[in-house]
Amino acid sequence: MALTREQIVEKVSSLIGKEHVITNIDALKVNSHDRYRKYETLMGIYKLPLPAAVVKVQSAEQASKVLAFCNENKINCVPRTGGSATEGGLETIVENSIVLDGSEMNKIIKINEQDMLVTAQCGVLLQDLEDQVRKLGLTTGHSPQSKPIAMMGGLVATRSIGQFSTLYGGIEDMLVGIEAVFPNGHIARIKNVPRRACGPDIRHVIMGNEGALCFITEVTVRLFKYTPENHQFRCYRLDSMETGFEILREVMVNGYRPSIARLYDAEDGTQHGFNQFAPDQCVLIFMAEGSKRLAEATALGIDDVMAQYQDVCTTVDSKIIEKWFNNLNWGPEKLEEERRHIAAKHHMGFTTEVSGNWSIIYDIYKNALARIRKDFPHLEDITMLGGHSSHSYLTGTNVYFVYDYYVKACGPEDERMKYHQAIHSLILEETLKAGGSIGHHHGIGKYRTEWIQREHDSAYYIMEGLKKQFDPNGIMNCGTIYPVKNYPV
Ligand SMILES: Cc1cc2nc3c(=O)[nH]c(=O)nc-3n(C[C@H](O)[C@H](O)[C@H](O)COP(=O)(O)OP(=O)(O)OC[C@H]3O[C@@H](n4cnc5c(N)ncnc54)[C@H](O)[C@@H]3O)c2cc1C
Structure with a gap:
C-alpha cells in the first residue's frame, strides 16, 4: 500500500534528520513549479500536486538513502539544484513526490591548477565557482545567462551551454568526471582522465538525464587560462x-x-x-x-x-x-524586475531553442516564424517575435526563438497552454519537419516530451533502454524526457 504523506515525511526525516526536510506550504508550492509556469507562480496559481517534502540532502550518502527509500516505496522523486529550469523539468506531477534538493551541497572540493580541473558539489552556483577560479587567472569557460542562479548539478543534468560556447563548447566538452546516485541507492563515480577508450562514454548517460535517471552529486570540469x-x-x-x-x-x-x-x-x-x-x-x-x-x-x-x-x-x-x-546575465535583480513587469502588464516573454545543420537552418528560422504568423490564433497579442543564433559548430548552428505577448484571450491559468505551448509547438513541428533537433540546450523537461520519439526515431530504443535499466520502477522525475499519458495539460 502506498505510504501517506505523513509516513513519507517521517521516514525521510528519520533517514537524514528532520532539519533537512522542508514541509512548509509556501516552499512546497514554489517547488512544484519552474519557469514554464512563471505567470501562474506569480499569480499564486498552484494546480499541481504539492510534493510531500523538499529534502535538502547534504551528501551522496544521504541522497543514496533517500533514493533507495523512494525506490522501494515507489515515490516519485524530482531532483533540483538552482531551480532555473525553463521546460517543466521541476514540475511535481505525481501526488506525494519528494523534491530531492542538492542546493546545500555547495562546496568547491578542489581546484587543481596543474591538471586544470575543478571539482564541485552539485549545489555550487556557477557564478561562485567562476569567481573563485578567476582569482587564480582561470575560467571554466561556461557562461550561460543563468550563471548567477544555476548550479553545477542542474547545469550538467540539462546539457547546458554558455555564451562562449563556440570556443569552449557546451557542458559536454567541459565535464571530465562525475558522481551520481541511482534510484537503487548505488553511488557511481566516473574518474577524471583526459580521454579514454574503455567502452562507451558513460558520462553521457548521466549528463542530460534531467533527473529522469539519477541524481548528480559532484562534477569535475576543465579550466582554462583567463585573459x-x-x-x-x-x-x-x-x-x-x-x-x-x-x-x-x-x-x-x-x-x-x-x-x-x-x-x-x-x-x-x-x-x-x-x-x-x-x-x-x-x-x-x-x-x-x-x-x-x-x-x-x-x-x-x-x-x-x-x-x-x-x-x-x-x-x-x-x-x-x-x-x-557586460550586461548579459540574469541574476536575482533582473528576475525581480521581470516579475514586476509581468504582474503590472500581464505581458511576458519566452524562448524556444532548436538546432539544425547549415543546409536547413535558415529554413527552420523562416518557416517557424511564418507558421506562427499563419497559425497562432492570438497573433494580435504578440508584441515581439524574432530570434538569434548563438552557438555555432562546424556542421550547423542553433536558433533561439524569442517571443513576447500580452495575455488577453484567457486568464493566467490558461496562458501556459494557449500561448506559450501553442507557439512552442509550432516551432518544434517546423524544426522536426526540416530535420533539425527540438532541443538545443534547455532540455526536454515536460513540455517537449510529445516530440521525443520523433526526435530520436529508431534510436529511441536506446533512450527507453536507459530508463528500463536505471529506473525500472519509474520513480525519477515522472513525465520528464519520457512522456506520460495526458501530460502536459
Ligand atoms: C534567465 C535564464 C537564462 C538562462 N540561460 C541559459 C543559457 O544561457 N544556457 C543554458 O543552457 N540554459 C539557460 N537557462 C536554463 C537553465 O538555467 C539551465 O537549464 C540550467 O542548467 C539549470 O540549472 P539549475 O541548477 O537551475 O537546475 P534546476 O532548475 O534545479 O533543474 C533543471 C533540471 O535538471 C534536473 N536536475 C537538477 N539538479 C539535478 C541533479 N543534481 N541531478 C540530476 N538532475 C538534476 C531537474 O530535475 C530539472 O529537470 C536559463 C534559464 C533562465 C531562467
Missing part, C-alpha cells in the same frame, strides 16, 4: 538573416573559433538596443579570446571572412558591443 586583456570584439549590421547564417558558416568551416558568434534578427536585436545603430537590420557579433596571438589570429580571420561580405555588411563600433557584453 580578458586579449578580448577582441567585432560587430556588423546587415539586411538578411540568410546571409548572416552563411557568414557564420564561413567562419566555422575556415576553422576559426571565436568565443562568441551571434546573429540577431531585427526584432530580437531591438530588445538589446541594437536598433539604435541598426534599425530594422540584423546584427552579427563576434568575440575572440584566448592567448594574445590566438585571439589576434581569430579576429584577423574573421576580418578576412567579413571582407568577402563588405558589400552587404557594415562595420559597427565594437565599443557598443562591449557595453552589451
Whole structure:
C-alpha cells in the first residue's frame, strides 16, 4: 500500500534528520513549479500536486538513502539544484513526490591548477565557482545567462551551454568526471582522465538525464587560462538573416573559433538596443579570446571572412558591443524586475531553442516564424517575435526563438497552454519537419516530451533502454524526457 504523506515525511526525516526536510506550504508550492509556469507562480496559481517534502540532502550518502527509500516505496522523486529550469523539468506531477534538493551541497572540493580541473558539489552556483577560479587567472569557460542562479548539478543534468560556447563548447566538452546516485541507492563515480577508450562514454548517460535517471552529486570540469586583456570584439549590421547564417558558416568551416558568434534578427536585436545603430537590420557579433596571438589570429580571420561580405555588411563600433557584453546575465535583480513587469502588464516573454545543420537552418528560422504568423490564433497579442543564433559548430548552428505577448484571450491559468505551448509547438513541428533537433540546450523537461520519439526515431530504443535499466520502477522525475499519458495539460 502506498505510504501517506505523513509516513513519507517521517521516514525521510528519520533517514537524514528532520532539519533537512522542508514541509512548509509556501516552499512546497514554489517547488512544484519552474519557469514554464512563471505567470501562474506569480499569480499564486498552484494546480499541481504539492510534493510531500523538499529534502535538502547534504551528501551522496544521504541522497543514496533517500533514493533507495523512494525506490522501494515507489515515490516519485524530482531532483533540483538552482531551480532555473525553463521546460517543466521541476514540475511535481505525481501526488506525494519528494523534491530531492542538492542546493546545500555547495562546496568547491578542489581546484587543481596543474591538471586544470575543478571539482564541485552539485549545489555550487556557477557564478561562485567562476569567481573563485578567476582569482587564480582561470575560467571554466561556461557562461550561460543563468550563471548567477544555476548550479553545477542542474547545469550538467540539462546539457547546458554558455555564451562562449563556440570556443569552449557546451557542458559536454567541459565535464571530465562525475558522481551520481541511482534510484537503487548505488553511488557511481566516473574518474577524471583526459580521454579514454574503455567502452562507451558513460558520462553521457548521466549528463542530460534531467533527473529522469539519477541524481548528480559532484562534477569535475576543465579550466582554462583567463585573459580578458586579449578580448577582441567585432560587430556588423546587415539586411538578411540568410546571409548572416552563411557568414557564420564561413567562419566555422575556415576553422576559426571565436568565443562568441551571434546573429540577431531585427526584432530580437531591438530588445538589446541594437536598433539604435541598426534599425530594422540584423546584427552579427563576434568575440575572440584566448592567448594574445590566438585571439589576434581569430579576429584577423574573421576580418578576412567579413571582407568577402563588405558589400552587404557594415562595420559597427565594437565599443557598443562591449557595453552589451557586460550586461548579459540574469541574476536575482533582473528576475525581480521581470516579475514586476509581468504582474503590472500581464505581458511576458519566452524562448524556444532548436538546432539544425547549415543546409536547413535558415529554413527552420523562416518557416517557424511564418507558421506562427499563419497559425497562432492570438497573433494580435504578440508584441515581439524574432530570434538569434548563438552557438555555432562546424556542421550547423542553433536558433533561439524569442517571443513576447500580452495575455488577453484567457486568464493566467490558461496562458501556459494557449500561448506559450501553442507557439512552442509550432516551432518544434517546423524544426522536426526540416530535420533539425527540438532541443538545443534547455532540455526536454515536460513540455517537449510529445516530440521525443520523433526526435530520436529508431534510436529511441536506446533512450527507453536507459530508463528500463536505471529506473525500472519509474520513480525519477515522472513525465520528464519520457512522456506520460495526458501530460502536459
Ligand atoms: C534567465 C535564464 C537564462 C538562462 N540561460 C541559459 C543559457 O544561457 N544556457 C543554458 O543552457 N540554459 C539557460 N537557462 C536554463 C537553465 O538555467 C539551465 O537549464 C540550467 O542548467 C539549470 O540549472 P539549475 O541548477 O537551475 O537546475 P534546476 O532548475 O534545479 O533543474 C533543471 C533540471 O535538471 C534536473 N536536475 C537538477 N539538479 C539535478 C541533479 N543534481 N541531478 C540530476 N538532475 C538534476 C531537474 O530535475 C530539472 O529537470 C536559463 C534559464 C533562465 C531562467
